Amino acid sequence: xxxxxxxxxxxxxxxxxxxxxxxxxxxxxxxxxxxxxxxxxxxxxxxxxxxxxxxxxxxxxxxxxxxxxxxxxxxxxxxxxxxxxxxxxxxxxxxxxxxxxxxxxxxxxxxxxxxxxxxxxxxxxxxxxxxxxxxxxxxxxxxxxxxxxxxxxxxxxxxxxxxxxxxxxxxxxxxxxxxxxxxxxxxxxxxxxxxxxxxxxxxxxxxxxxxxxxxxxxxxxxxxxxxxxxxxxxxxxxxxxxxxxxxxxxxxxxxxxxxxxxxxxxxxxxxxxxxxxxxxxxxxxxxxxxxxxxxxxxxxxxxxxxxxxxxxxxxxxxxxxxxxxxxxxxxxxxxxxxxxxxxxxxxxxxxxxxxxxxxxxxxxxxxxxxxxxxxxxxxxxxxxxxxxxxxxxxxxxxxxxxxxxxxxxxxxxxx
Numbered sequence: 001x002x003x004x005x006x007x008x009x010x011x012x013x014x015x016x017x018x019x020x021x022x023x024x025x026x027x028x029x030x031x032x033x034x035x036x037x038x039x040x041x042x043x044x045x046x047x048x049x050x051x052x053x054x055x056x057x058x059x060x061x062x063x064x065x066x067x068x069x070x071x072x073x074x075x076x077x078x079x080x081x082x083x084x085x086x087x088x089x090x091x092x093x094x095x096x097x098x099x100x101x102x103x104x105x106x107x108x109x110x111x112x113x114x115x116x117x118x119x120x121x122x123x124x125x126x127x128x129x130x131x132x133x134x135x136x137x138x139x140x141x142x143x144x145x146x147x148x149x150x151x152x153x154x155x156x157x158x159x160x161x162x163x164x165x166x167x168x169x170x171x172x173x174x175x176x177x178x179x180x181x182x183x184x185x186x187x188x189x190x191x192x193x194x195x196x197x198x199x200x201x202x203x204x205x206x207x208x209x210x211x212x213x214x215x216x217x218x219x220x221x222x223x224x225x226x227x228x229x230x231x232x233x234x235x236x237x238x239x240x241x242x243x244x245x246x247x248x249x250x251x252x253x254x255x256x257x258x259x260x261x262x263x264x265x266x267x268x269x270x271x272x273x274x275x276x277x278x279x280x281x282x283x284x285x286x287x288x289x290x291x292x293x294x295x296x297x298x299x300x301x302x303x304x305x306x307x308x309x310x311x312x313x314x315x316x317x318x319x320x321x322x323x324x325x326x327x328x329x330x331x332x333x334x335x336x337x338x339x340x341x342x343x344x345x346x347x348x349x350x351x352x353x354x355x356x357x358x359x360x361x362x363x364x365x366x367x368x369x370x371x372x373x374x375x376x377x378x379x380x381x382x383x384x385x386x387x388x389x390x391x392x393x394x395x396x397x398x399x400x401x402x403x404x405x406x407x408x409x410x411x412x413x414x415x
Contacts, residue, residue: 001404002031004100004128006119007109008070008088010036011060012047014230016287016316018109019060020200024393025400026062033064033103035096035118037088040072042230042261055095068095076233076262085114092118097125104404106130107396108168113138113157116164129169129407131399133195137181140309162186169403172396175335177312193399197316198389203287204323206380209295217282219296223253225329225361226297228290229317231261236305239331241271242354243361244279253365255301258282258293294324298372299346299364303331306351314339319387321345325380327372329360345379 003025011019022032038056039047046052056067068091073084096118106128108119116132123130139157165171165187172195173179179192214220231237237257244255255278257267264281271279285293294300300321304310311334318336321328328346330337337348349360364372 001105001400002101002103003033003400004103004106004122005032005034005109006036006092006096006106006115006122006130007034008037008085008112008115009041009109010034010039010065010067013039013041014284016200016320017197019063020389021107021393021396022063023061024389025397028393028397030397031064032062033066033100035066035068035092035100035122037070037091038067038072040070040074042074044072044074046072055099066096066100068092068099074262085112089114089117093121097122100126102126103128105169105400105407107133107400109133109135110164111136111138113161113164116160120164120167123167127407129403130167131170131172131403132164132168133172134178134182135174135197137178137309137312165191169406170399172399175312175314177335181312195392195395196314196387197319198387198392199316199320199323199383200287201323201384201388201390204291204294204320206325206376207291207295210292213292214296217256217293217296218254218280219256219293221252223250223298223365224256224296225254225299225301225364226256226258226294227301227303228258228293228320229315231257231259231263231267233263234305234310235261235263235303236352237263237267237303238270239352239354240301240303240357241267241274241276241279243357244271244276245274246354246358247361248276248278250278250362250365253361254278254280256280256282256293256297258285258290260284290320291324294321294326297324297326299329299361300324300326301329301331302336302340303357304336304351306333306353310351311335319383322379322383322387325376327364327375328379329357329364331357331360340379343379343382344375345382346375 005022007018026032038050038052052069058065070088071083073080108130119130139154172193174197183189302318314336328340330340330348331351340346347360350356
């Protein structure tokens, strides 16, 4: 098959899925082209080694990558974020549509919702059916992450979402809750396929503790509660700082934040203001090193805002934590909590409740080591059974082929 993928973000930006899917499909003998922007996330600045131009081709692991210009931004400014999203949509629909070539099927990664505009246009112009991957619910996500929009703008986005869903040949979602949400919006159930996120089993796996790394980052000899990933409005990590304050007298306990994001500097400043000695921050690390850091986690933390939207999502870090075989503390309601509980992989507590989080951490701290190990082992077994990259790529390949074949059949019938 000739497969076109469309996404605003792509490696070397943080990307656990888009390039991995393209790379694996290319390895299976398919011709894969990726249409994307110039890398700038999460700092909002174009990466060193890149310079924006009308178009740029590169090849990564068998994938032909076409980059088109955009307005780089990842700030709290709603206006700038809108320009960022709209600029990529415009570039992809013009330069991208003219340059990407023909394909049998297109796979589109959402967010942002605006990527649906070039998806529809390229699909119509080049007669390419598209599969729309929904990783976030829009417009709900915007409100949940603090990006306020006027009422008319929110209505416009809702109309755009329905248009994009209606014109998609198929839709993939990451959780049962997302499927229920779309059905409630009038999307036919048979059009929606639940494909949970994976973690790359070659990267995320149980590994022995690296003593040198533990000493370098102050992890050795401590009971570590590790959070790894984006630090933004959705994660409300100041609540974790308050929990750390409640537990400041527990011997050797510390909270470790690994990553970056728009809240990272503010959180570090807040930790200094609260004089928290049991909190440390580690700069964003390559995915290949994360298993070594997670190995030092006596508990791995999933933490999101207490919002109905997040009750129907499963953060991708949840799956990576399962893969690494460490106990999980899940401060999220709904599908994510159900995933951890059904796997017997950790503890669940009320989100945005510092005392509840502190209680869960204290429970884990006082738990016999063999019980914590059993939780980690159970999570790892669940990961191997349901969430490996190899098994899910095979499912994507089947769906892509089915959509491409349906379009060919429809064309033959019209002739």
